Amino acid sequence: MTKILIIYTGGTIGMVNDTETGTLIPFNFKQIQQNVPELARLNYELEVHSFDPIMDSSNMHPDIWAELAKLIFTRYDEFDGFVILHGSDTMAYTASALSFMLQNLSKPVILTGSQLPIGQIRTDAKENLITALEIAAMKEHGRAKVPEVCIYFDSQLFRGNRSIKYNSEKFEAFRSPNYPILAEAGVHLNFFNNYILPPPEKELQVLLDFNSNIGVLKMYPGISQQAVMAITHSPVDAIVLETFGSGNTTTAEWFINCLKEAIANGKIIVDISQCQRGSVELGKYETSKQLQEMGVVSGYDMTFEATITKLMYLMAQGHSYEEVVKLMEQSLRGELTA
């Protein structure tokens, strides 16, 4: 019988209203089970692993990503697939981080959650959970249909490291702005095989370390030298530079000098666009030419979530500066199109 491990980390899906404060707080998995009697009707063997404490995903941390990856790695051979119940707020970060940590993944790791708690009548949680389990169990020619870290939400399956949370209110909470969806659930579960990663040739490897000493510099017209220097002069190891359009910034001399100095001091600067769709193209405009010349790294069409977790991951693997730069510009798990 197909075996799935459900890993419960928390999130709205399992939340209840705190009677004293009126706020939503995470609650144990039992109440999820009670609200989805259909789970017993699925023809799979399910095991549940609850994190302790269960949490609102705004409290997510790289240490917990490491716990998650370690758990999947140690129990990998026992299960056909893994479903992670997770708050939607930082789900795209966790999915991105896990995609980098789990190298040569050949089984599905599907993250899901919901916008309304499972106990509420109009909840979106049941469909999300049941279909995520079906996807995690799906096989073709004896191999997993989706050997990737994915997010399943509101009838759509996304590559995890291409996803963003884009809506805090609609059931359609996620999008994958620069990559097609991998599957869609309607009357049938339709998979778009051309977009799904091929199964790996090698054995699963897990890498658990992160370096989260990263600054973020978002461009806006009129940004002050002081604001820029607060990041470029700070003791961070890397900077994610959120630029205009296809990777452009002001050409003001003081600004260019601040970036040059940061690079000279060993900081890696990665350029990603504030636009959700499209790619960074360094050198296309005069306003990105100097960035290219000084060695700013192109993040191409990566999401912010994939960029920052990839940097955290690569900077902790003992690579040289040049290796991190090279790997940032390559697709490691389908996270970018160069």
Ligand code: ASP
């Ligand atoms: N604040 C919640 C969380 O991320 C939101 C959700 O689950 O949708 O844990």
